Amino acid sequence: ADAIATLVLKEVPDVDKYGALGTDENDVVTDFAGRAHTGRVVRRRMFCGIHLVDPRAFTILPDVDVAGGVARGTQSGINDEGYPVWMKRGELVRAFDFASTFCDVGTPERLLEANLRVLDGTWPSTHLQPFASRRVREVGPRVFVADGARIDGTLVAPAFVDEGAVVERGALVDGAVIGKNARVESGARVVRSVLQSGAKASGSVVDTVVGVRCVMGPLSLA
Numbered sequence: 291a292d293a294i295a296t297l298v299l300k301e302v303p304d305v306d307k308y309g310a311l312g313t314d315e316n317d318v319v320t321d322f323a324g325r326a327h328t329g330r331v332v333r334r335r336m337f338c339g340i341h342l343v344d345p346r347a348f349t350i351l352p353d354v355d356v357a358g359g360v361a362r363g364t365q366s367g368i369n370d371e372g373y374p375v376w377m378k379r380g381e382l383v384r385a386f387d388f389a390s391t392f393c394d395v396g397t398p399e400r401l402l403e404a405n406l407r408v409l410d411g412t413w414p415s416t417h418l419q420p421f422a423s424r425r426v427r428e429v430g431p432r433v434f435v436a437d438g439a440r441i442d443g444t445l446v447a448p449a450f451v452d453e454g455a456v457v458e459r460g461a462l463v464d465g466a467v468i469g470k471n472a473r474v475e476s477g478a479r480v481v482r483s484v485l486q487s488g489a490k491a492s493g494s495v496v497d498t499v500v501g502v503r504c505v506m507g508p509l510s511l512a
Contacts, residue, residue, distance in 0.1 A: 293384040294376055296342040299335035300388045308394070310334040311385070319373075319383040326374035335385070338392050347372065391415070398499045405467050405484045405499075410448045425453065443474060452487075466495075469502075 297319060299311055312321030312331030320329035323337075351372050373383055391413045395401040407413040408420065411432065421428065425437045432448035435441060439451045443461035454471040457463055461474040464481045468474060472485040475492040482497050489500040493508030500506045 292382055294344050294347050294381040295373070296384045296386050298338040298340035298388050299385045300338055300392050301333070302336045305334055305336050308336040311337050313385045317385045317387065319377065319385055322373050322377055322383070323369075325370070326377040328377050335387070336394075338388060339394075340388075341368070342386075343368075347376070350376070402482075402484060402497070402499050406448075406465065406482060409450055409467055410465070421450065439468075443476075455485075461491075 297311065299313070302308070309323035310321075311319055311323060311334070312327075313333050313335070314320050314330050315332050318329070321327045321331050321334075347368075351368060377383055391407075393400055393404040393407070393413075395404050404413075408415075409432070420426075421434045423436075426434050427437075429435050430445070430447060433445050434450040435445075436451065436453040436455075438453040440456045441451060442459040443457040443463065445451065445457065446462070446464040448465055449463050449468075450466075451457060451463065451468040452470045452472070455468045455473065457468065457474045458476040458478075460476040462479045462481075463474055464479070466480045466482060467484040468480065469485055469487040469489065471488045473490045474480050474485070475490065478491040478493055478495070480491050480495045483495045484499045485491055485495070485506075486500060486502045486504075488503040490505045491500065493506060495506050498506070
């Protein structure tokens, strides 16, 4: 009740990649990624982008120019023009320590990592259980197939094929996620990758995220 906001923070080894927030011994934010420094720092953690904000914060958040327009209460605005200003004015910003799994999926590499770690069970969750649905069958150890998928090719664990997806005869899915209505054509290999909804693979796809309705075909040297 005494804080203008509480921010969810997590300890990670590469904290400086994310703009570290510093806190004191009482979990009060005292350094907001170098934009405001108001006291002693005993811990430095990554901001997960999750805020619990007092409604009065938005009454004192300045308007921010966003791509030629004006917005109030945007993520960019509150991080750049909100917290640093409020801290310098003496407002209290608290931290909540998050000890469970958290992954920033803001890059294709991290999105791929998150999918594969959930798929292989490295990141279990009591709340996120994508394979617990009654429409999904475990046809082999960590090989999950949704109702309405057509499997004529080979699946190698861990693998997940969502509803409406097709794995044609002669295709290989190895340690991969195949999204809704995606297609793996005959002769294609999808390895440690994600085909998002409606995507198609007709060649080799390795360590890659193929976007919604995108096509990954064989390379041509012509």
